[in-house]
Amino acid sequence: MRIPCPYCGPRDSSEFAYLGDAAPRRPADGDAAAMATYVYLRDNPAGPMEELWYHAYGCRAWLVVRRDTRDHAVTGARLAAGREASA
Amino acid sequence: MADLVHRGGYAGLGRRVGSGDGVVAVEQAGLAAATVIARRGKAEAAAARLGGHLGLAVADAAKRAVSPAATVLGTGPGTWLVFGGEDPGFVAGLAAALAGLAAVIDQSDGQAVLHLSGARLPEALEKGVRIDLDPARFTPEDVAVTSIAHIGVTLWKIDAAPTFAVALPRSYAGSFRHWLEASAGPAGLAVVSD
Amino acid sequence: MSSHRLGTGGLVDRQTPIGFSFDGRPLTGLAGDTLASALVANGIRLVGRSFKYHRPRGIVSAGPEEPNALVEKGRGAYREPNTRATTVELYPGLDVASQNRWPSLRFDVQAIGQLASPLLAAGFYYKTFMWPAALWERLYEPAIRRAAGLGSLSGAPDPDFYEKAYAFCDLLVIGAGPAGLAAALTAGRAGARVILLEQDFALGGRLLAERCEIDGMPGAVWAREVEAELATLANVRILSRTAAFGLYDGEVGAVERLTDHLAVTPACMPRQRLWTLVAAQTVLAAGAVERPIVFGGNDRPGIMLASAMRSYIQRFAALPGRSVAVFTATDDGWRTAEAFARAGAPVAAVIDSRRDIVASVRALAGDVPVFLGARVLDAIGGQSLSAIEVIGDHGRRRIAVDGLAVSGGFNPDLAMTTHLGHKPRWSETSLAFLPDALPAHLVVAGAAAGRFTLAEALADGARLGAAAAGMAGKPAAAPPAWRASDETFAVGPLFHVEGGRGKAFVDLQNDVTDKDVAQSVHEGFVSVEHLKRYTTLGMATDQGRTSNVNGLAILARLTGRTIPETGSTRARPPHGPVAIGAFAGLHTGPHFKPTRLTAGHGWAEEQGAVFVETGQWLRAQWFPRPGETDWLESVTREVQAVRSGVGICDVSTLGKIALAGPDVGVFLDRVYCNTFSTLPVGKARYGLMLREDGFVMDDGTTARFGAEDYLLSTTTVNAGKVMQHLAFCHQVLWPELDVQMVSVTEQWAQFAVAGPQSRALLQQVFGSAVDLSDAAFPYLACGAFPLGPTMARLFRISFSGERAYEIAVPAGYGDALVRALMAGGRDLGVTPYGTEALAVMRIEKGHVAGAELNGQTVARDLGLGRMMSTKKDYIGRLMAERAALNDPDRPTLVGLKPTVPGVRLRAGAHFLPIGAAASAENDQGYMTSTAFSPSLGHWIGLGLLARGPERIGEQIRAYDPIRGGDAVVEVVNPVFIDPEGNRVHG
Incomplete structure (x- = not known):
């Protein structure tokens, strides 16, 4: 599977480390229940999903990758840094 | 205690002069090097200042800018790996020039660098490099940070012969030699190092 | 000349005979033969015994779909079982043996098992060998293990090596038959980057086996001309002997055989090369595989696929039989009758299940007897076919034959299109599965797409090759319109002839009969995927290429469904067998993962160090001296030397991360549980990093060299993980912080210098210009000092509990530094020590390390709860406050010592x-x-005990049933020596 790193270009997925769903946001307000949800709970959609991948063997950028979990089609990738601005 | 002798990353692995008919690898030891990382929001300014200090046009991209005195390689967003010559003040000079715009961290000893050339080099590189090195797609202006045989490397082209340069963390030098000898050895490999 | 070799014709070289042996019998073949064709030319029909019933079996096909002719090839460590004779290129000295028979192929004792065949029906192992349970381990399992499997391995390590390679192209063409050659040539002429794969050793596919013409020249000649032109194009790469085995997400896997056809392997040549191919477009031109028909006794040696018989006659000039009949439901089968006629051995009969035959096809049989609307009911013979029973309008007739060419239809070889889950569709006109939905960027040409004529193959190839070139920005000139000799294609439905006396086999390789399919249905396994698993139909080396469709046709009829309703099993890579070694490439044995060496490694090797793997690194574990008999002796000596004098230890492997920027202090405060923004410049501090779930992730010492200049250290094995975590925190969680970070693990070689004489040694090395007095450089100080031609960094930190420092120099000076330390400390008795002594000393001091930071402990468990700041937010803070993680009943750090001295703790x-x-x-x-403490003279341990700190002085039992340990231990303070910590201060 190839991931289109915005800095390096399309690269084999073995260059990356996969973290998981990009949607959850770390709660900043000290709510323990919200933090537990952030740490432990994830949706598991069958379909397009945004995921966090780390280009460990490349530019070391964290990426938000849009990928369909059913057929692995990768439709886009952008730098995670500043994702709030582009979200 | 005045004489501590400096050794390159491939030292001690044995100078091997094989036929060299296919591939020649020459270590570039003793180069000054630094990682330059732009401050937040200052990538463009850092690129301009870096370029100005070295007399080069530096882009915030996976591109190479080169002069006789320095090679600037884009290795990540707002990040460059910069090689100088053997000038001991090179890194300090970079740090001073980029003060306030970027962090400059000495990597002169962290990377071991080889120059690779030879008629059979493209065939040997195919056995470990998972990116397209076709001359139309990877030029002397390009830089790739990738992996070869599970070793993280920085790869760039010196000229269209093709001559490639590969930098990798010095602790992996022995493992990289093993890959190089297995992949280029059958074609006739010569490795030149201290 | 061999008994069944034709005097003229074929693509074999009669001037180059090749000697080989089969089951010890010396035979002769010709250059251009496969092992199978050479056996056919020598009149050898019996090539193996079937998997379950040990029935005599012969060659069935002429390609990789071969289910029967599985041989053991090679000797000694090179022996490889289950090699299909049809894919083995003949070379001088080739030595093969048949399998699954004892004592010989002709007389196989295990054939007696056929008498038990009612007990060995499908799924028998689910119903037998269960009672009594006591016999399972003693009798049933060993017996089944001996009987199971096909072929035997050498048991020796693989003597070959393999490599991997990666290539990119605009167009990947899989298959070099007419469609593939047309596509490659069209795109290649347009300048596109083309890679052409062909699993055979010669290009041409069916053109090599058939009498056909393209542009007025024989097909094989056309193929040679195309190959020659392709070889002149620098943008085209031809990989022959290369089989594509899998379609993956965005890439194709293929394996290239480099030495399997050579009598002697050249030195330095890998046996096989595993290719990962990334193509903008892929054309699958893999052709179609003929399918047999299921009828009684259809596994007798001498029964072959009709197209295979033609291949043996026309490509290999080998005659599969002298009095062969043709049993067909296709027009194509009649061409075999014509081939035999031309070879001077006209067929005994043509039996076609259909009644309406086109005149041009009918004429192919000449004037041999023809039975239309007829079927073969039974094939008779033991180790060789001797007769067939034909039923039809004429009644029943027995015909004496020595071979039978069978043609039930053609299955497009479309497995690659299904590897990503796309399903084919059934065509009632072609009576085959055709590609339907396709993966992105993959198209199918020619017979693989169900377009079976030569003209269609050439047209498809040209059209798709041009399209691919256009998509690559290299538009093709109008593709040539190659003229193909005329042919027709028609097929009638005939999968199964019922009512025969003999066993009717659906899957020859797994010995699955039509009755097994019926039994599967009877027992409720009616899904096609269940049928496969329950009967093993479609498994093993041929993956059902000649059995799947017949099997599911029978299943469909028995369950009252149509074939489309029944569906087909999902094919997965690999499409054919691939040696595991090919997937490993160079990464075997010590090269499984890279090995990282420190700057001091060479020196440590000279000292005779014993090394241990720590992650990817090699670290010196201890340094044995002459006369020392075991590791405990060496390690004890090293510990005593450090605690009484001075020792040096290479600690370069620990991760080091340089951090900079205006917000670096804030950032560190958020990733560590304790505070670093308050760390003074010139000082170091021990830090604990938690995971977001509150558990301890890593520990290390972080030093501050400037207002915005920190150096963070990690444990050796967690360096990469911590770097990834910090990058996540910086880029994903807090991109608003202005902080920069990069690994400098490799930049610095670092050595611990520990012991009461450590300062003396360092003062010697640095010289008098550097003030290392306790006033100038107290415990936890850090700084940079000139050292010869370079700048060294010095840290006053201690893992051993003694006065200790760590000295770092740029790695290029690491080797020189360790030698200088050893030379400078000679009079002080300086002793190198390794990771074992390091561990003994930190255990004596109650320092936690990897064994305690095991991912299941929180700071409080380790006695480090007071490090958790209450004044700031940090990763893991909230979750660490969970009640369950603060329960005093949790196992908490204590020291242990045996109550009986001399008892070893584990x-x-x-x-x-x-x-x-x-x-x-x-x-x-x-x-x-645990460790043997030289300081105390007995074993000591650290452990996690419920309510541990409250139980100091209590005696408990340390129970180790696996290694037979059972000792009474006393709970003690985990700091065994110098609990006030005076020694670090000197």
Whole structure:
């Protein structure tokens, strides 16, 4: 599977480390229940999903990758840094 | 205690002069090097200042800018790996020039660098490099940070012969030699190092 | 000349005979033969015994779909079982043996098993060997293991090596038959980057086996001309002997055989090369595989696929039989009758299940007897076919034959299109599965797409090759319109002839009969995927290429469904067998993962160090001296030397991360549980990093060299993980912080210098210009000092509990530094020490390390709860406050010592109250680290014990049933020596 790193270009997925769903946001307000949800709970959609991948063997950028979990089609990738601005 | 002798990353692995008919690898030891990382929001300014200090046009991209005195390689967003010559003040000079715009961290000893050339080099590189090195797609202006045989490397082209340069963390030098000898050895490999 | 070799014709070289042997019998073939064709030319029909019933079997096909002719090839460590004779290129000295028979192929004792065949029907192993249970391990399992499997391995390590390679192209063409050659040539002429794969050793596919013409020249000649032109194009790469085995997400896997056809392997040549091919477009031109028909006795040696018989006659000039009949439901089968006629051995009969035959096809049989609307009911013979029973309008007739060419239809070889889950569709006109939905960027040409004529193959190839070139920005000139000789294609439905007396086989390789399919249905396994698993139909080396469709046709009829309703099993890579070694490439043995060496490694090797793997690194474990007999002796000596004098230890492998920027202090405060923004410049501090779930992730010492200049250290094995975590925190969680970070693990070589004489040694090395007095450089100080031609960094930190420092120099000086330290410390008795001595000393001092930071402990468990700041937010803070993680009953760090001196303690022993039963309910914790303490003269341990700190002085039981340990230990303070910590201050 190839991931289109915005800095390096399309690269084999073995260059990356996969973290998981990009949607959850770390709660900043000290709510323990919200933090537990952030740490432990994830949706598991069958379909397009945004995921966090780390280009460990490349530019070391964290990426938000849009990928369909059913057929692995990768439709886009952008730098995670500043994702709030582009979200 | 005045004489501590400096050794390159491939030292001690044995100078091997094989036929060299296919591939020649020459270590570039003793180069000054630094990682330059732009401050937040200052990538463009850092690129301009870096370029100005070295007399080069530096882009915030996976591109190479080169002069006789320095090679600037884009290795990540707002990040460059910069090689100088053997000038001991090179890194300090970079740090001073980029003060306030970027962090400059000495990597002169962290990377071991080889120059690779030879008629059979493209065939040997195919056995470990998972990116397209076709001359139309990877030029002397390009830089790739990738992996070869599970070793993280920085790869760039010196000229269209093709001559490639590969930098990798010095602790992996022995493992990289093993890959190089297995992949280029059958074609006739010569490795030149201290 | 061999008994069944034709005097003229074929693509074999009669001037180059090749000697080989089969089951020890010397035979002769010709250059251009496969092992199978050479056996056919020598009149050898019996090539193996079937898997379950040990029935005599012969060659069935002429390609990789071969289910029967599985041989053992090679000798000694090179022996490889289950090699299909049809894919083995003949070379001088080739030595093969048949399989699955004892004592010989002709007389196989295990054939007696056929008498038990009612007991060996499908799924028998689910119903037998269950009772009595006691016999399972003693009798049933060993017996089944001996009988199971096909072929035997050499048991020796693979003597070959393999490599991997990667290539990119605009167009990947899989298959170099007419469609593939047309596509490659069209795109290649347009300048597109083309890679052409062909699993055979010669290009041409069916053109090599058929009498056909393209542009007025024989097909094989056309193929040679195309190959020659392709070879002149620098943008085209031809990989022959290369089989595509899998379609993956965005890439194709293929394996290239480099030495399997050579008598002697050249030195330095890998046996096989595993290709990962990334193509903008892929054309699958893999052709179609003929399918047989299921009828009684259809596995007798001498029964072959009709197209295979033609291949043996026309490509290999080998005659599969002298009096062969043709049993067909296709027009194509009649061409075999014509081939035999031309070879001077006209067929005994043509039996076609259809009644309406086109005149041009009918004429192919000449004037041999023809039976239309007829079927073969039974094939008779033992080790060789001798007769067939034909039924039809004429009634029943027995015909004496020595071979039978069978043609039930053609299955497009479309497995690659299904590897990503796309399903084919059934065509009632072609009576085959055709590609339907396709993966992105993959198209199918020619017979693989169900377009079976030569003209269609050439047209498809040209059209798709041009399209691919256009998509690559290299538009093709108008593709040539190659003229193909005329042919027709028609097929009638005939999968199964019922009512025969003999066993009717659906899957020859797995010995699955039509009755097994019926039994599967009878027992409720009616899904096609269940049929496969229950009967094993479609498994093993041929993956059902000649059995799947017949099997599911029978299943469909028995369950009252149509074939489309029944569906087909999902094919997965690999499409054919691939040696595991090819997937490993160079990464075997010591090269499984890279090995990282420190700057001091060469020096340590000279000292005779014993090394241990720590992650990817090699670290010196201890340095044996002459006369020392075991590791404990060496390690004890090293510890004593450090505690009484001075020792040096290479600690370069620990991760080092340089951090900079205006917000670096804030950033560190958020990733560590303790505070670093307050660390003064020129000082170091021990830090604890938690995971977001509150558990301890890593520890290390972080030093501050400037206002915005920190150096963070990690444990060796967690360096990469911590770097990834910090990058996540910086880029994903807090991109608003202005902080920069990069690994400098490799930039610095670092050595611990520890012991009461450590300062003396360093003062010697640095010289008098550097003030290392305790006033100038107290415990936890850090700084940079000139050292010869370079700048060194010095840290006053201690893992051993002694006065200690760590000195770092740029790695290029690491080798020189360690030698200088050894030379400078000679008079002080300086001693190198390794990771074992390092561990003994930190255990004596109660320092936690990897065994305690095991991912299941929180700071409070380790006695480090007071490090957790209450004044700031940090990763893991909230979750670490959970009640369950603050329960005093949790196992908490204590020291342990045996009550009987001399008793050895072992990590992993579990703690039980004395007198309590050894059960999980009574388990109160476990021993994490142990060492023999030279300082105390007995074994000591660290462990995690429920309510541990409250139980100092109590005696408990350390229970280790796996290694036979059971000792009474006393709970003590984990700091065994110098609990006030005076020695670090000097």
